[in-house]
Amino acid sequence: MRWFVRFIAAAAWLALAVPAAAQYPAKPIRFVAPFPPGGGIDIVSRALGEKVSARLGQPVVVENRPGAGMTLGTEIVARSAPDGYTFLVSPINSQAIVHHLYPKRSFDIRRDFAPVARIGYGTVAFVVPQSSRAASVKDFVAMAKANPGRLTFASSGTGALIHLTGEMFKQAAGIELTHVPYKGTTAILPDLLDGRVDMALDSLPAYIPHIKSGKLRALAVASPQRSAIMPELPTMAEAGVPGVVSWTDYAMYAPAATPKEIIVLMSREVNAALQAEDLRAKLAVQGIEISGSTPEALQAELAAELEKWGKVIRDANIKLE
Numbered sequence: 001m002r003w004f005v006r007f008i009a010a011a012a013w014l015a016l017a018v019p020a021a022a023q024y025p026a027k028p029i030r031f032v033a034p035f036p037p038g039g040g041i042d043i044v045s046r047a048l049g050e051k052v053s054a055r056l057g058q059p060v061v062v063e064n065r066p067g068a069g070m071t072l073g074t075e076i077v078a079r080s081a082p083d084g085y086t087f088l089v090s091p092i093n094s095q096a097i098v099h100h101l102y103p104k105r106s107f108d109i110r111r112d113f114a115p116v117a118r119i120g121y122g123t124v125a126f127v128v129p130q131s132s133r134a135a136s137v138k139d140f141v142a143m144a145k146a147n148p149g150r151l152t153f154a155s156s157g158t159g160a161l162i163h164l165t166g167e168m169f170k171q172a173a174g175i176e177l178t179h180v181p182y183k184g185t186t187a188i189l190p191d192l193l194d195g196r197v198d199m200a201l202d203s204l205p206a207y208i209p210h211i212k213s214g215k216l217r218a219l220a221v222a223s224p225q226r227s228a229i230m231p232e233l234p235t236m237a238e239a240g241v242p243g244v245v246s247w248t249d250y251a252m253y254a255p256a257a258t259p260k261e262i263i264v265l266m267s268r269e270v271n272a273a274l275q276a277e278d279l280r281a282k283l284a285v286q287g288i289e290i291s292g293s294t295p296e297a298l299q300a301e302l303a304a305e306l307e308k309w310g311k312v313i314r315d316a317n318i319k320l321e
Contacts, residue, residue, distance in 0.1 A: 024262055028059040030086045031252075034073025036066045040122055040203070040286060044250045045089040047282055048119060051273035052266075069098060069159065069320075071105050078107035082257035084266065087116065091249045092298070094161050096305040100313045101159050101320045113253040114263055115302065117270040118293035120283060122248035123204040123229065124165060124222040126236065129195040130215050137219050137239035140199060144175035152178045154188040154200040159320050164309060165201045165222060165246040167316040169236075172243035192216065203248045204230070205287040222246040229287050245308075250288065251298055267295055 031049050035041040042064060049060035065073035070090065080086035095109045107113075126137055134140035144151045153170075155163035158181045170177050180197050182188045185206045191197045193215055201222060208229075210216040220239040221227045236244035252270060254263060271292035273279065280290050293301070 024084055024265065025056050025058045027085060028061050029053075029056070029084075031060055031062045031089050032073050032077050032086060033062055033064050033089050034066060034070035035064065037064050040205075040248055040288065041089055041091070041250065043286055044119055044283065044288065047279055048089070048270065048273060051276055051279055052269055055269050055273060069102060070094060071098060071102060071107075074098070074109075075105070075107050077253070077255060078112040080255050082255035082259075084254070084258055084262035086255065087266070088113065088253040089119070090251060090253065091161070092251050092302050093246070093249055093305045093309065096302065096309045097159065097161060097164060097313070099306060100310050101318065109253075109302065110306075112256050114256050114258055115295040115298035116252040116254055116263055117267045117295065118291055118298050118301065119250035119252060119270070119274065120288045120290045121223070121250070122289075123227040123287045124162075124201055124246045124248060125204040125207060125218045125227075125230075125233065126169075126220040126222070126239070127192065127200050127202060127207050127211070127216050127218050128198065129192055130217060131195040132198065132217065134199075134219065135217075137234075137236065137241055140219070141173045141175060141241065144173070144177060148176040149178055151198040152180045154180050154182055154192060154197045154202070156184050156188065156202070157181050159318060161246065161248070162200070162202050164312050164316075164318070165244070167318070168246065168312050169201055169241065169244050171312065171315055172236075173241050201244075201246070203287070208287070227287070228289055229284065248288075263295060 031045045033041045033045045045062045049062050053060040065076055074088060077086055077088040099109055128134055134143055153166040155166055185202055188200055192200055207216055211218050218233055220236050221233050222236050222244050224245055226235060227233060274290050274292045
């Protein structure tokens with residue numbers, strides 16, 4: 001009789017533990033990208049969505065919901081039903097920045113989301129005009145120290161990752177630069193090409209054609225390791241300014257109460273999809289290096305990013321609200 005009781009108890013536990021995953025997915029899945037079409041998050045979401053769709057046998061619909069410093073799309077996912085049919089594809093470093101700069105937001109990336117998987121990283125490069133007298137990062141630092149506040153650095157907007165990467169560089173190098181905010185990288189390029197702004201620490205892909213043509217010069221990358229697409233460039237640490245570590249990144253989250261078994265299943269499927277050679281090649285052209293992870297590893301990475309960017313923001317005394 002005891003074995004029968006134990007059998008019934010075990011069967012009941014399994015019935016409670018796996019019902020959602022056993023029938024999942026039964027309808028289309030939504031990937032919310034909190035950025036406009038055409039950018040890195042959009043490209044990654046669509047490329048990954050195709051592979052996940054094929055593996056799970058259901059369509060994956062990418063929904064672009066940009067606005068309000070990406071808080072609009074993030075809030076949509078936070079308020080979505082935690083049933084495994086809505087996921088957020090987002091950079092965690094930018095989410096860490098939002099956490100510190102938007103205290104009135106309605107969501108908390110730690111409380112309202114469950115990590116699913118890391119997807120990959122993009123390269124941030126130190127770029128100067130062809131006319132710049134700086135042949136290296138050390139040269140640029142020396143010029144800035146000789147002319148405090150006179151040299152400028154461009155960003156894609158106050159409070160954005162690229163702005164804070166520039167602030168991180170200032171802090172690490174002990175220099176004063178003047179911040180010039182633009183409305184995105186496409187707005188930066190004309191002024192950088194013409195030498196009207198002295199430097200940008202920005203996402204590499206948009207600059208590659210101009211670097212190859214000789215109209216711009218890349219002096220280093222801010223990644224922890226050298227970039228696969230331009231391995232000749234030193235890291236910022238190798239270039240003489242350790243402590244400047246920044247990248248564009250891509251990760252997936254679900255609403256916090258999504259069943260654990262669905263999180264595990266989706267994490268497994270995302271990591272498997274990332275092994276596809278055609279996917280890796282497609283993203284490599286965009287300067288995106290694939291790097292999957294477990295939910296636990298992504299959670300630990302988020303904690304580190306929150307600490308890192310919080311310090312940069314406090315030291316630079318940046319406030320948006």
